[in-house]
Amino acid sequence: MSRDHISEPQVDCTVDTEGRIDFAVTAPPSEEPRLLLRLRPKKGQPETTVRQLDLRPGSDGRLGAVLEASPVLEDGRWDLYLVAGPEAERQRLRDGYRDLRALVDGDTRDRRSPVAVRVPYATTDGFLAVRAWLRTAHAEAGRVEVSDRSTRVTARLHGASLAGGAAVVVRLRGGSRAERTVDLRAQADGQGFAFEVGHTEMTGESGMWDVFVRPAADGPLVRVGRLLDDVAGRKEVCVYPAVTVGAATVRPYYTVDNDLSFEVGG
Numbered sequence: 001m002s003r004d005h006i007s008e009p010q011v012d013c014t015v016d017t018e019g020r021i022d023f024a025v026t027a028p029p030s031e032e033p034r035l036l037l038r039l040r041p042k043k044g045q046p047e048t049t050v051r052q053l054d055l056r057p058g059s060d061g062r063l064g065a066v067l068e069a070s071p072v073l074e075d076g077r078w079d080l081y082l083v084a085g086p087e088a089e090r091q092r093l094r095d096g097y098r099d100l101r102a103l104v105d106g107d108t109r110d111r112r113s114p115v116a117v118r119v120p121y122a123t124t125d126g127f128l129a130v131r132a133w134l135r136t137a138h139a140e141a142g143r144v145e146v147s148d149r150s151t152r153v154t155a156r157l158h159g160a161s162l163a164g165g166a167a168v169v170v171r172l173r174g175g176s177r178a179e180r181t182v183d184l185r186a187q188a189d190g191q192g193f194a195f196e197v198g199h200t201e202m203t204g205e206s207g208m209w210d211v212f213v214r215p216a217a218d219g220p221l222v223r224v225g226r227l228l229d230d231v232a233g234r235k236e237v238c239v240y241p242a243v244t245v246g247a248a249t250v251r252p253y254y255t256v257d258n259d260l261s262f263e264v265g266g
Contacts, residue, residue, distance in 0.1 A: 009082045011035075011128050012062075012096040013120050015103055019069040021118065021130070023080075024062045025055060025093065030084035035065040037130065040077040049074060052083075072116040073132035080128045095122035100230035107140050107228040110191065113159035121232035131232040133257075135159070139213045139224040141260050144252055146240050151252050152196045153260070155224055157215060161190040165217025168195040168224075170262065173208040184213065202264050203248040209262040210255075225259035234258045 009027035023035055039049035051073070055063035081090035098120050106117075117133040137159035145152045168182040180202065184195040193213070202209060212221035231237055234254040242251035248266030255261055 008094050009091055010096045011080060011082075011093040012098070013128065014099040015118065015120065017102045017106070017109070019116060019118050021067040021120065023053075023065045023067065024058065024060070024096075025065070025082060026062050026096070027082055027084070029057075030088070032085055033063055034083040035063075036081040036083050036090055037067070037073075037078045038081065039074055040079055040129075051078075055082075067118075069116075072114070072134055073118060073130065075132060075134040078130040078132060079123075080130070092127045095126055095128040098122075098128075103228075103230040105229070107142065107156070107226075109228075110156075111138070111158040111228070113137055115159045115227075117227045119227075119230060119232040133227050135223070136220075137215070137222045138227060139222050140228050141224055141226045144238075144240060144260070146243065146252060148243060149200075150196050150198045151240075151250075151262075152194065153211075153224070153252075154192070154194045155213070156192045157213065157222065158191075158228075160215045160219070160222060162186045162193060163190070163216035163219070165214075166193070166219075167214050168197075169212045169214055169221060170197060170202070170209045171212065171221075172205055173210055173261075176205070178205055180209075197252075197262070199243050199245045199250040202250050202262055203245050203266065206248070206264050206266060209264060211260045211262070223259050225257070226254065227258050231258070 012024045014022045033055040035053040037051040053065040055065050058064040080093045115135045115138040119131045139155045139157050142154040168184050171179040182195050184193045186193045211224040240252045242249045251263045
């Protein structure tokens with residue numbers, strides 16, 4: 001960390017199993033300080049959503065604020081700022097210590113609809129942000145096993161239950177709407193399931209194929225991904241091998257939003 005960063009306000013945070021986040025800000029004393037969370041707008045779009053929390057002095061001399069589990073955060077990336085006073089400009093908060101231990105085994109707890117997830121993380125330039133997901137239902141991917149012939153995935157459905165006609169759908173991203181339907185093996189509890197995607201079946205069209213589960217024959221598609229732990233960005237963390245099938249290659253991967261997809265080239 002450079003000397004310039006030492007004088008910048010810094011924030012530590014602790015997350016509990018319900019999604020509640022305690023923040024502790026190291027900054028000079030000020031009048032009516034606030035913690036501001038800003039939903040990062042899409043490129044070229046204006047800022048539309050902010051959340052403000054009062055900061056109060058703690059026994060350790062730092063300023064504290066609590067982001068309760070409810071109301072939920074909208075889906076997206078939230079940047080954190082210190083607003084030192086009524087007329088003060090917002091200041092980005094440097095990433096400090098993040099205690100995310102309560103999130104590590106989050107995939108072991110069943111979630112109701114809507115499925116709301118929050119994971120604090122450090123941005124590439126060293127500031128604290130919170131990645132929030134908010135979905136009606138979610139299918140949490142577990143073990144992903146890649147062999148020469150297929151990719152086998154175990155998963156668990158949250159916010160919905162499996163019923164008759166349930167299946168996995170692998171859909172080509174883009175305008176063609178090409179898709180493959182894959183049988184699944186459901187567990188007795190109606191939540192857990194497993195499926196196997198044959199690599200040969202994926203080589204007809206190159207592109208990015210997104211993985212969904214349809215919980216019932218006439219039900220809406222639910223995205224398969226991995227959100228329920230302490231990893232905000234999985235794309236560069238969980239890297240699977242590419243398999244050569246004839247003149248094509250097939251590789252499962254996690255997107256920037258931690259959703260499971262296949263990259264098919266050739």
